[in-house]
Amino acid sequence: MRSKITRMTSASSRASAVHEAATAAVPAALADLGALVRIPSVAFPGFDRAEVERSAAAVKALLDDLGIFDRVEVKTANVPATGEPGMPAVLATRAARNGRPTILLYAHHDVQPVGDESLWESAPFEPTLRGGRLYGRGAADDKAGVMAHIGALRALVEVLGTDFDLGVNLFIEGEEEAGSASFAAFLADNADALRADVIVVADSGNWDAVTPALTVSLRGNARFTMTVKTLDHASHSGMFGGAVPDAMLATAKLLATLWDDDGAVAVAGLHERDAETPEYTEETLRSEAGLPDGVSPIGRGTILSRLWNKPTVTVTGIDFPSVRNASNTLTPELSVVISSRVAPGQRAADAYAALEAHLRAHAPFGAQLTFSDVDLGDAFLVDTSGWAVEKARDALESGYGVSPVDIGVGGSIPFIADLVREFPAAQILVTGVEDPHARAHSPNESLHLDTFRHALISEALLLESLDASTL
Template sequence: MTSTPDSAVLPGSGVDVDALARAVDARMGETIAALKDLVAIPGIAWAAFDPAELARSAGAVAALLRSLGLDDVQILSAGGAAPAGPAVVARRAAAAGKPTVLLYAHHDVQPPGDRQLWATEPFAATEAGGRLYGRGAADDKAGIMVHAGALRALLDTLGADFGVGLTFFIEGEEEAGSPTFRAFLEQHRELLRADVIVVADSANWKVGVPALTTSLRGLVDATIELRVLEHAVHSGVFGGPVLDAPTLLARLIATFHDDAGAVAVEGLVARDTDAVAYPEDDFRRDASVLDSAVLAGAGSISDRLWNKPALSVIGMDVPPVALASNTLVPSARAKISLRLAPGQDPAAAMDALARHVRQHVPFGAQVDFVPGEQGSAFAADTAAPAAQAALWALGEAWRTEPVKAGMGGSIPFIADLTEVYPQAQILITGVEDPDSRAHSANESLHLGDFRNAVLAEALLLARLNAPGNP
C-alpha cells in the first residue's frame, strides 16, 4: 500500500483519508448500536419460520436507510414468485458525470440451530473480547451496516460534494438460496442498474489482514437414491447374499475420491496457480482440523480451496441409530454438493457427475440421480479501475497490504449479476474472518475489522467520487 502523507490527502486521489477515518470513528458507537438492533430480529426466509419476522427485518432496514436521508426507499419482491423474501431498495441519484454504485447485502439470516451450542443468546447481540456475537452479526447484517456507516461518514465529511449515485439492494432470501433473485433482477433491471456493484458478503484473509475476493467456486448439487430390495427383510434370514442399501450407497460414495482424497470425477476443471500462500498450520487452525486428520488432495492449500473441485456428502437418509432394527434396509439417499473451479461450465459438471454415478453403480443396484442447483464460478478482473480503487481503500483502512484471495464457497447470484449487467465492475468484499463461524453456533464479528471495513468502503466511494478517478 501507499502510506498516507502528513497532509492526510493521498496525492492524485483527492481523498482525505484522515478526515474520513475520524468521521467513521465518531459514528462507530451509533453504527454498532444499529447493528445490534438488526441482530435482534430473527428474520429467516425458510418456510418453517414466521414470515412476519422477515417482514419486520425488512421494515427495520428500510427505516435505517431513511434515517440516512434517503427518500426513495422501497420494500420489493419478485412479482408472482413465491416464496419471495422482501428486499429493500433505496436510491440516491448520481450527480452529473458521477458513477452509480450498487451496494448489496442481505438482511435474512440462517436459523440459530441448537441453542445449547451457543454461549450467548443468538438474537441478542453480545460484545465480548472485541467481538460481537449473534446470528447475523457477521453474515450479513454487518454488511448492511458497512454500507450505512460508509454513507454516514461520506455525508458528514463531503456533504453536498459527494455526488456518486448509490443504490442499496438489501436482499431478503439469500440464506434460502436466493430462489427469486434472477426474477427480481429481470423485473427491476433499470432500478438496479449500476456502473460498479459492491457485494458485501464475503470474508477477509484473517483478523487484521483485509482481502478482496477475486474468485468464487461454482456449485452443482444432486440427490442420489439407491435401491436394492423391494422392501425391508430380516438381516439374519436374508443377510449375506445381498448387501443393504446404506452399504452400497457408501461404496458408491467412496468412488468420488481417489486414494489421496482428490475428486475422481472425470471431466472437471482443476488448476494449479500457487497464487497465495496459505500455510497448512494456519488452515488447520482456521478449519478446526483434528491433529490426526490427513489433508486431502494435492497441490497448494489455496488451489485446493479455490481452483480445484471439492465434493461433499451434505446429507443422508438412512435409519438413525436410535431407530435401527435388524433388517436389511431396502433404499437410501444422499445429497451431494460439488464445488467447481473457475472456468468450469456447471451444466458440463452436472453431466460429468451423473455419468460417474451411472458408471459406478455397485452390485447392480438401481440408482436415481436427481439434479439440483447449478451456479457458475466467478473470476474478477483485478486490473479494472474499481478493483484497483478497492485494493487501495482496503490497504489504507487496515494499514497493511490486502490479499487478492479466492473463496472456496459459492455465491450463485453473482453469475446473475454478471449476465444482467455485463458492463458493471463487480467487487466482492466482506467482514468475516476465519473465526466468524457464519452459519454455526457462536457466530461473531471482529469489531476492529468491522470498523476498518466501514472506512474502506467510505474510501472507495470517495475515490470514485473524486474528479478524474474511476
C-alpha cells in the same frame, strides 16, 4: 464503449475527514447491528416469514433515516419455478449527478438457521460481546455487511451532506442463505433501478483479522439429491442379510468412488484451475478450520489450491433411520445430498453432468439411482484490470493500514453469475467483513470488531473517492 474514469482534484483533507467520520460512525453501526441480529430472519422453508419481513422493515427504516435516496422500498419478485413470491428485499436508489458514477451496494439480511442451539456459548439471537468479537447469528454473515454499507454512507453524509453527486443504489437481499430463488427475477424486474458502474458485494472475507482482501475468484457449486434404491420393500436383516444388498451398502460403496485414497476428488470431467496461490501453512489451516492434531488434511497440491482452485465433493445430508430408530432391517432406499464446489473456469452444469455420469457408471449391484433438487451456480473470476479495482485496493489499504491481498474463496456466491449476465459492463468488487475465525453458518458465529471498523472505514473512503470521480 469503454468509459474512462478521471479523478477530480480534491484536498486530501476531505478523505481525512471521511476517515475520521467513519471511525466515529462505528459505535452506532454496531448498536444497529445488534438490533438486526435480534431478529431471527431465517428464510428457509418452515421458518417464520414474518421475521424476514420484520428484518426488511428494520433495514428500510435505517436507509430512510439517511435522507439521501430518491426511493426506498421493500420489494419481492416471484420465484420462477413456483410463481410464489420470494422473500422481501430492500431496494434503495439515488441517481448520479454531474457525470459521477453509480455504485450498487449489495448485502443480505437473511441468516442461516441456528442448528443445534446447545453448541452455542450464548444465545444465537442475543448479540454478545466477548474477547473483541460480537457473537450472534448474522453478526458476520451478513448483517455486518448491511451495516458496513449504512455506516459508510453515514460517514459520507457527515462530511459531504446529503447533496453529493455519487449515484448510490442498495440491494439488501432477503433469501441469499436459502438459495436466492427469486434473485434473477428480482434483477430482471428492477434492472433499471439496480444498474450501476461499480457493484460492491459485501459477503466475503479477509485474509486474516488485520489484513484486508479483495476476492478475485469464487468456486461455483453443484448441489443435488441422489436417491439409491435396491429393494421393493424393507426386509429382515437377519433373514436376508448376506444375500440381498440394502440401500446403505450400495450407497456407501458408491460414495467411496468419489474420492481417491488421499481424499482428492476422483471424478472424470471435474476440472482444476492452474493458478499460483500465496503461502498458507498446515498450522494455519488447523487453527482456522478446527482440524485437530492426528487428523490429516486431504487432497494434493498447495493447501490454497485445494481450497480455491480444485473441485470438492461433500455429502451434506442423509435420510436414513437414526441411531435411536435403528432396527434389524434392510433399508430399501435412502437419499443423500451431495454438494460439489466447482473450480473457476468450469460451468456448473458441466460439473453436474460429470458427477451424475460418474455415479450412474459406478452404481453397485444394479442399484437404481434418481436425481432431484439440482441447484447450480457458476464460478466467478474478477477482471482485475479495471479502474474500480485499483480504487478499492487504495481504499482498503487506507482503511486497514495494511496492503490488501487478492484471494480466492472456496465457497460460492452463485448469484454473482446473475449480476454478470444482467450488468455485463459493471465492475464487480467482492469484499467482506469476515475474518477466518468468524464461523459463518456454524454455531458461535461472530464478528471481529476491529475488522468491522476497518471495513466500514475502507468503504467510506471508496465512496468518497468515487464521488470525486467523473466517467
